[in-house]
Each structure stands twice: as structure tokens, then as C-alpha cells.
Amino acid sequence: MSFVDKFVAEILSLQVALYHSRARLEARTDSEALHDLRIAVRRIRSLLRPMRTMSEVAALNIAAAEVGRITTPTRDMEVMVQELETRGFLAEAQFRKARLASNYSKILKSPHLNNLFIQLDEWPTIFRSVEVNGGLKHVQPQIEKALKKQIDRLHAAVDDAGFDRHELRILVKRTRYLTEAFPKLSPLSGKAASSLKALQSALGAWHDHYQWCQKALIESDLLPLEKVWQRCAATALDKAEAQLVDLAKLLPKSSGKKKLPGGSGRNEHALNDLSITGVRFQNDDDV
Template sequence: MSLVDAIVAQVLMLETALYHAYARMEARTDSEALHDLRINLRRMRSLLRPLRKIGAVATLNEVAAEVGKLTTPVRDLEVLIDELEQLGFAQQANARKAILQSSYSRIVASSTLKQLFSRLDQWPSDFRAAERGGELRQIKKTIAKRLHKQVERLKAALADPQYDLHQLRILVKRTRYATDAYPQFSPISVKAAASLKAVQSALGTWHDHYQWCLKAGQEEDLQPLLQDWHVAATAALMEAEVELLHLAALLAKNQQA
């Protein structure tokens, strides 16, 4: 199977998974539907990102990005409710569940999501047309170049002590997902890839607690949790800093190899 065929096949499988997650959200069958929709959306965007300058890819990538923006606050609310329930703050959790349910309805009915599925239906023929037009002639070289550039951006960020941690978290995520999407073109070692995952997890934990601290400063019923969340955020940041040093060392070693 050619690389173009493999990409088309993967996008078609992801489209099926997205439809399935959408149907589960619409029917309210389980609490993981939105999470699964976002995971499959992320996988698709990771496939498309290295090729986003190609016209057939750019439009779908833009629509997928809009769905990501639409669903991110709702996923954040899911995670917050789960945290509150685990800590035994049922009243605070229940107070937010009605908002969550209305948010599900808004996503299911959104024109943004409908546009995504419309573009997905059209995308394979558009991508094949790009192939016939010669736009995908250097596809392997393009992907390898994009992944290399992504890793170099991450290395530069790791070397900058003033680099914004929120932006670094996003950069780590994008690098990990890009190398996961195209392991055959990944410029990093297996150990560095594992370190990327550990860094993402630590920064993700820090980011969650950081955001919850902000909410606790604005929402009165969350204030009893502020101190514990602040302590947890500090601990997660310390763990992330250790993992970041380890990742930087692995990427430097990878360059020397």
C-alpha cells in the first residue's frame, strides 16, 4: 500500500470512529463519547498537519481545528466534574452537570460539526485529485521535513528558560502526536518518544490544576479546593521540570547519534 493509500485509509477509519462517537453523544449512551471524539479528531489532525499546505488538506484541517475549539471547554468541564466527584464534592459536581448536558446538545447540533462531516465525505476525492495533480509527489519528503522542523522547534523551546509553559505544553503535544502519526519518519528515538509522553502527562496535570485554581478564584463554591489544587499544581510542575530536563537530554543525544 502506498503512503497516499495508507493516509486515505486511516482518515476513513477515523471518520467512522468520529461518527460513532457523535452518535453516542447524541444518544447519551456513555460519558466517554466526547473524549473519544476528541481523540479521533486529534489523530486525524496529526495525520493532516504535515500536509496542511496542500489545498485538499488545508480546508479539512481548518474545520477540524474549529471542532477542537468548540469541544475543548466542554472536555475541560468533564474533567473538572470528574475531579470534584473523586474528591467527594458532589454538590459542586452536580451543579455543573446541567451545563455539561446542554453543552453536549450544543455540540451535536452545531454547524461546525456538521461541516466537519461534510468535508470528510468529500475529502478522499479531493486528496486523490491532489495526487493526480502532482501535489503529493514529494509527500514522504514533505512529512519528514515537517517532523524534523517540529522537533527542532521543541528543542529550541526546551533550551529557552523563559519559554511560556502553556505554549510548551501545546508544542510537546503536537510533537508527540506528529511522531506517533508517522513513526516511519520520526527523527527521535524510542526513549525520546516515551519521554515526550511523560512530559505531556506531567504538563497536562499541572495545566489542569492551574486552570482549576483560576476557577476557584472566580467561583465561590470551588474556593475550599483552592489550597489543595495549588499544592498539586506545584508538585506537578516540579515533576514536569524533571521530565523536561530528561527530554532535552534525550533529544540532544538523539542529534549526536
């Protein structure tokens, strides 16, 4: 099977996974249906990322991004409900859980979700036409180049002690998912990939607690947990900093083109000040 054949087959398998997740969400069979749907969307976007500027890929990539965007608030609420239940704040959890059913219905009826399935149905034929016309001859080197570029960006962020940790979390996620999409093409070693996953986990825990602290400033019933979440956020960030040191030792040699991602920068105060009032907007890759 050629590289293109495997690539198309992987997208098709994720389409099947999306159908399955949607059916579970419709039937309310379990609490992980939306999460699994978002994982499939994320993997589709990771596979498409190196080719997202191609006109034959752009429509599907945009459709997947829109589904990721509209499902993020509901997934955030699911995680919040789990946190509140774990800490024994059952009334607060139930209040938010009651809103989930309505959110699920809106997602299932969303034109964005419907459009994603339409694009997935149409995409293989469009993509194959590019192959027939010789437009995919250099797709594998293109993906390898994208992986190296992504890792160079990660290098630059890791080497910058003041690099904004919110931006770093997105960069780590993007690098990990791109590597998982093309494991045989990635220059990351198995140990480096594992370290990247551990760093993402620590940064994810920090980010969740950070966001909950922000919500506690707006939603008064969460205020009793603010101090607890602040401590948890600080602990998770300390763990992430330790993981960052480990990752720096495992990254492959840079190509020498270590450029920070556009729009990112140094933001040392935002790393530790959990009392600021502005809630950060989510990056479109935060899926």
C-alpha cells in the same frame, strides 16, 4: 499499499471513529464519548498538519480545528466534574454536570460538526485528484521535513530554561501527536517518544490544576479547593521539570535550526504564580 493509500485509509478510519463517538454522545451511553470524538479530531489534524497549507487540505483542517475549539469548554467541564466527584464535592459536581447535557446537544447540532463530516466525505476525492496530477510525489519528504522542524522547535524550547511552560505544553503535545501520526518517519526514538508522553502528562496535570485555581477566583464554590490545587500544580510542575531533563538527553541531534515558535517567549513569573487573575486563552491546537 502506497504511502498515500495508507494516509487516506487512516483518515477514513478516523472518520468511522468520529461517527461512532457521535452516536455514543447522542445516546449518552458513556462518559468518554466526547473525549474519544476529540481524540479522533486531534489525530486528523495531526495527519493533516504537514500539508495544512495545501488548498485541498485546508478546508478539512479548518473544519477539524473548529470542532476542537467548540468542544474544548465542555471537555474541560467533564474533567472538572470528575475532579470534584473524586474529592467528594458532590453538590458542586452535580451543579456542573447538569449543564453538560445542554452542552452535548449544542455540539451535536453544531454546524461545525456537520461541516466536518461533509468535508470528510468530500476530501478523499479531492486529495486523490492531487495525486493523479502528480502533486503528492514529494509528500513523504515534506512530512519528514515537518517532523524535523517540529523537533528543532522542541529542542529550542527545552534548551531555554525560561521558556513559558504553557507554550511548552502545547509544543510537547504537537510534537507527540505528529510523531504518533507518522511513527515510521519520525526521528524520535521509542525512549524519547515515551519521555515526551510522560512530560506531556506532567504538564497536563499542572495545566489542569493551574486553570482550576483560576476558576476558583471566579466561581466561589471552588474556593475551598484552591490551596489544594495550588499544591498539586506545584508538584506537577516539579515533576514536569524533572521529565524535561530526561527528555533533553533523549532528543535526536538538532539540525542546527533551533528556532522558538513564533509568539512564544520567556515568562518565568507565570510558571509559579498561581494567584494571577488572567485566565490564559487556549491555543487552537490544545485538543
